Amino acid sequence: MDLTRTGDPEMADGPLGARQHARLAAAIATAVGGWLGANAWFPGHGQRVAGAAVRRFLRVYGSRPAADNAGGSRFNACAWLFVLTRLIAPRLIIESGTHRGQSAWLFRQAAPDARILTFDITHQALSHRQPGIDYRLGDWSDADLPPVDADTSLGFFDDHVDQARRVREAWARGLRWLVFDDNLPAHLLFVTGRPPAPTISMLFDPSLRDGERLAWTRRGRPRSIDVDQEAWAEARRLIAHWSVLPDLAPATGCRPQTGLTVVRLADRPR
Ligand SMILES: C[S@@+](CC[C@H](N)C(=O)[O-])C[C@H]1O[C@@H](n2cnc3c(N)ncnc32)[C@H](O)[C@@H]1O
Structure with missing residues (x-):
């Protein structure tokens, strides 16, 4: 029952008792189940698959390669990625953004x-290579891919x-199931x-006026993006849900x- 790793500021630094572990699993399963119940994404056996996935996730998380995956997926994101992967049951997984290799490892579990193919434009941070995973250097849009089946990829x-760019690329390459991080x-x-702007949320934000300049400051540097509803419309039409x-x-x-x-x-632009 040890899902802890020394060096992870998020987690206790020793094993949980069996009943505490079970309570944690039940709390996560309830949260996941709430989302499943409120959305028609995975009808039928979704709740049962998700409950088993949470229990399995807690068994494998203790052997994660990076104790503290700062800058990448940590406990909450990893839990969702694991459960979603079990629900979708993909035969092909394409990741863009390998970083240390933690989420690719998780997909394998x-x-x-x-x-599994994972892309990054640099391997400087890559500290774990899982046997059987294809680690590619470069942007996925330039790469040759294996055949993509819409429902199992x-x-x-x-x-x-x-x-918006990733949506267009994914659609053209035959993917239909996508998960995004940082949909701000x-x-x-x-x-x-x-920020990966325009994000999915921005594409569907009725308050964003065409031509409007969104401006902010990050670490003293002024930043901005202009709303371009015509350019964004193509990606919007490709998204069903x-x-x-x-x-x-x-x-x-x-x-x-x-x-996430x-x-x-x-299947066809709307
Ligand atoms: C947040 S980290 C990924 C974290 C990782 N998925 C995880 O959860 O452990 C973002 C990564 O995206 C990479 N990146 C930036 N531009 C990219 C591109 N065009 N294609 C693929 N990866 C890119 C960065 O180099 C960085 O390693």
Whole structure:
């Protein structure tokens, strides 16, 4: 029952008792179940798969390669990524944004038989290479990919690149299930150095007027992006459904991150 690792400021630095471990699993499963119940993404056996996935996640998380994956997916994000992967059951996973290799490792735990490709423009931070995972240097849009089946392939974009661009690229390459990190609303673009704007939320924000300049300051540097509804419309038409996953912090006590968003692309532009 040891999901702790020395050196992780989020976690206790020793094993949880069995009943405490079970309580934590139940609290996460309840939070995940609330989202599943409120959304029709995974009808039928979704609750059962998610409950088992949470229990499995807590068994594997203790062997994560990076004790403290600062700058990448930590406990709450990893829990959601693991559960979603079990729910979607992909045979092909394409990740953009490898960083240390933690989320790629997690995908392997959640989908032992899937083919996994992970892209990054630098391998300077890459500290864990999992056997069987294809680590690619460069942007995914330049790469040759294996055949993509719409229903059994998953794209995870955690690369701080314009999310409208990623939607268009993913759709053209046949992906339909996507997960995005850092889907920030327009008023929170200042929370990260390179916000992936326009984000999914911004594409659907009725308050953003065409031509409006969104301006903010980050570490003393003025930053801005101009709203271009005509350019953004193409990505918007490719999105059938999207949902921001609720943060698990109230259930886990681990610090909130910018949160994950699941997206289902349309088979045809709307
Ligand atoms: C937040 S980190 C990824 C964290 C990782 N997914 C995890 O959860 O452990 C973002 C990464 O995106 C990478 N990145 C930046 N531009 C990119 C691009 N065009 N394609 C792929 N990765 C890119 C950065 O080098 C960085 O390693």
